[in-house]
Amino acid sequence: MSLIKRNIEYPIFVLIFLVFTLLNRFGVLNDYVMQVVQLACIYIIMTESLNILNGMTGLSSLGQAGFMSVGAYVSAMITTTFINVNAMNPVMQVVMFIVVTLIGAIVACVVGVLIGMPAMRLRGDYLAIVTLGFCEVIRTIWRVVPARIAGAAFGLTGIPKLANFFWCYLFMLLAIYACRNFMDSSYGRACLAIRDNEIAADTMGINCFKHKTIAFATSAFIAGIAGSLYAHLLVYIHPDVFSYAKSSDFLVYLYAGGVGSISGAMLGALALTVLPEILRFLGNWRLVIYGMLLLIIILFRPTGMFGGREFAFLKLKTGGIKTFHFSTFTHWVKGLFRRKEKEAATAK
Amino acid sequence: MANFLQLLVYGFQLGSIYALLAIGYSMVFGIIKMINMAHCDFLMMGCYIVYFLVTVVFGGAELIGPAVALLIILLGSSAIGMVGVGIERVAYRPLRKRPTIMCMISAIGVSIFTQNLFRALPFIGPTPRYFPVLIEDFTVNVGPVGISFTRIITIILAIIIMLILWYVIENTKIGMQMRAVSNDKDAASLMGVNINRVISATFFIGAFLAAVSGTFYATAYPVVQPTMAVALGNKAFIAAVVGGIGDIRGAVLGGFVIGITEILITSVWSAIAYGFCFLVLIIILLFKPEGLLGKPMTEKV
Numbered sequence: 287m288s289l290i291k292r293n294i295e296y297p298i299f300v301l302i303f304l305v306f307t308l309l310n311r312f313g314v315l316n317d318y319v320m321q322v323v324q325l326a327c328i329y330i331i332m333t334e335s336l337n338i339l340n341g342m343t344g345l346s347s348l349g350q351a352g353f354m355s356v357g358a359y360v361s362a363m364i365t366t367t368f369i370n371v372n373a374m375n376p377v378m379q380v381v382m383f384i385v386v387t388l389i390g391a392i393v394a395c396v397v398g399v400l401i402g403m404p405a406m407r408l409r410g411d412y413l414a415i416v417t418l419g420f421c422e423v424i425r426t427i428w429r430v431v432p433a434r435i436a437g438a439a440f441g442l443t444g445i446p447k448l449a450n451f452f453w454c455y456l457f458m459l460l461a462i463y464a465c466r467n468f469m470d471s472s473y474g475r476a477c478l479a480i481r482d483n484e485i486a487a488d489t490m491g492i493n494c495f496k497h498k499t500i501a502f503a504t505s506a507f508i509a510g511i512a513g514s515l516y517a518h519l520l521v522y523i524h525p526d527v528f529s530y531a532k533s534s535d536f537l538v539y540l541y542a543g544g545v546g547s548i549s550g551a552m553l554g555a556l557a558l559t560v561l562p563e564i565l566r567f568l569g570n571w572r573l574v575i576y577g578m579l580l581l582i583i584i585l586f587r588p589t590g591m592f593g594g595r596e597f598a599f600l601k602l603k604t605g606g607i608k609t610f611h612f613s614t615f616t617h618w619v620k621g622l623f624r625r626k627e628k629e630a631a632t633a634k
Numbered sequence: 635m636a637n638f639l640q641l642l643v644y645g646f647q648l649g650s651i652y653a654l655l656a657i658g659y660s661m662v663f664g665i666i667k668m669i670n671m672a673h674c675d676f677l678m679m680g681c682y683i684v685y686f687l688v689t690v691v692f693g694g695a696e697l698i699g700p701a702v703a704l705l706i707i708l709l710g711s712s713a714i715g716m717v718g719v720g721i722e723r724v725a726y727r728p729l730r731k732r733p734t735i736m737c738m739i740s741a742i743g744v745s746i747f748t749q750n751l752f753r754a755l756p757f758i759g760p761t762p763r764y765f766p767v768l769i770e771d772f773t774v775n776v777g778p779v780g781i782s783f784t785r786i787i788t789i790i791l792a793i794i795i796m797l798i799l800w801y802v803i804e805n806t807k808i809g810m811q812m813r814a815v816s817n818d819k820d821a822a823s824l825m826g827v828n829i830n831r832v833i834s835a836t837f838f839i840g841a842f843l844a845a846v847s848g849t850f851y852a853t854a855y856p857v858v859q860p861t862m863a864v865a866l867g868n869k870a871f872i873a874a875v876v877g878g879i880g881d882i883r884g885a886v887l888g889g890f891v892i893g894i895t896e897i898l899i900t901s902v903w904s905a906i907a908y909g910f911c912f913l914v915l916i917i918i919l920l921f922k923p924e925g926l927l928g929k930p931m932t933e934k935v
Contacts, residue, residue: 340735346735404920405920407920407923408919408920408923411663411667411669411734412875412919412923414669414735415669415871415875415915415919416915416916416919416920418912419872419912419913419915419916419919420912420916422868422908422909422912423909423912423913423916425909426905426906426908426909426910426912427909429905429906429909430905430906439905530868531864534671534742537739537742538739538742538743541735541736541739542739570753570754571754573746573750573753573754574747574750574751574754576746576750577743577744577746577747577748577750577751578747580743580746580747581725581740581743581744581747584729584736584739584740584743585725585728585729585740588729588732588736
């Protein structure tokens with residue numbers, strides 16, 4: 287009981303899950319809305335993984351979709367080509383899904399390390415360019431893998447639908463807490479030190495190369511999980527889905543939400559995945575308005591919507607400018623009213 | 635051998651288009667250290683403005699003759715140059731004091747906005763359009779190699795434009811200011827260089843060259859649509875980095891290297907051509923991080 291009292295967010299997580307599931311069951315939220323919610327969960331995982339590189343370690347990566355594609359293709363190739371999942375009983379299907387997701391994530395992790403180690407020679411914009419290059423090279427590899435195994439240029443079809451809202455939601459929470467723990471661990475603190483000043487961190491005895499490699503590996507692992515979820519949710523993947531445009535989407539989510547903050551990444555991904563769907567009534571103009579809103583966010587809140595704050599429920603010890611308690615919000619609202627009253631008084 | 639020479643001509647044509655586009659990337663990076671992800675949209679806009687100038691002013695008449703065609707291209711490209719200055723003013727200038735990656739994010743936003751705006755505007759729309767033939771084309775046979783007239787004109791015009799640009803950068807006041815700003819912004823500012831004016835001029839030149847290269851591209855591959863420029867922009871960007879970003883000679887060299895490589899690889903195995911360009915980029919960056927002609931960077935403590 288005291289666990290729940292100390293961690294009031296745990297029952298809330300369960301409650302959110304139950305609300306969405308029940309609303310879907312009783313037909314209030316149709317499958318289309320649920321699809322958007324599930325995709326939002328996956329994009330939150332991706333943005334968190336990008337936050338480890340861009341936000342915590344200060345390595346700008348433009349190739350996150352490449353890691354995602356590795357996770358997606360490896361896991362989907364196993365379930366589609368090598369084993370027959372549909373003939374298994376439901377329990378085995380679940381076990382199989384978790385196993386292939388982990389395999390996909392581990393392969394993505396290995397690829398991440400292989401890419402990260404040589405790329406570490408470069409800094410700043412050049413690292414971003416090289417990761418972008420690797421992302422496009424990986425995409426080209428999926429294009430030329432024989433059609434029998436990975437569908438080549440037609441894309442991989444007939445992937446069994448193993449992921450559902452439960453898995454997306456669960457993995458999202460796991461990813462968020464994994465990032466939280468990473469940030470609070472000695473590795474995460476070392477990464478933050480490298481971000482703030484690499485030379486100073488080096489002189490303080492932090493092994494920069496090792497910690498950058500760890501950051502790449504963790505980030506690629508989480509991206510691989512997101513890729514596997516993506517493949518088993520949409521049951522169809524194509525090399526062009528994981529293009530540079532996808533990577534830049536995640537980058538935009540991260541920076542619009544607030545770089546370096548786990549809550550910011552979460553909020554940015556959620557808001558910018560849902561926003562185009564809300565704007566759907568605008569028809570052709572919806573992405574124009576989306577682009578405009580994006581520009582407005584970036585121009586008027588250059589530190590992101592959340593400005594480096596963290597939700598209090600994450601209980602972070604490091605990082606984050608200011609913890610965002612619920613009371614912060616109420617204070618802000620009260621202040622707003624007070625200002626209104628003051629203005630009214632001066633007007634009189 | 636004849637086949638190879640023929641491919642080389644195609645490569646030079648594509649390379650000259652990439653080079654013109656890469657110069658814009660390179661100049662912008664040299665001056666404000668920012669990767670302008672929206673640069674390729676200037677190419678797309680350039681294509682559309684020339685398309686509309688030809689179809690509206692000349693009522694869809696083709697073969698308007700070289701002089702008129704050149705005039706229209708210069709007119710349309712200048713307009714796009716002004717658009718470039720405007721975009722810098724609205725979307726990048728407020729973020730200049732921020733980390734450069736914020737400018738890049740802003741550029742991605744601009745890119746999403748422009749591409750979808752062009753797709754949503756009723757008189758443009760997402761449907762591909764056929765770009766009109768501007769000048770009469772004929773083929774000159776040089777030995778076994780057939781060279782089409784537009785191809786050779788494209789290459790020659792591109793080289794002339796690059797030479798003019800070279801002259802402007804080396805010998806005029808604004809060019810000298812540009813070099814000063816790219817060397818040290820603060821010191822240049824103290825010496826009385828108007829930084830804002832220099833940056834505006836850079837964006838004008840970059841957007842102008844992108845629009846010109848767009849027209850050249852459209853004469854070679856006459857299909858115009860709002861998303862045409864993304865892959866092109868990426869390759870031109872690679873070209874700029876391969877040659878050494880921030881250096882105009884590097885951008886030209888990189889453009890020709892990438893253009894020729896792409897054409898040669900496409901003739902062997904077209905599926906990997908796009909990825910192979912990136913492989914070239916990675917290999918060059920890993921062994922010579924500053925690019926082919928770039929100066930080595932030193933880190934200050």
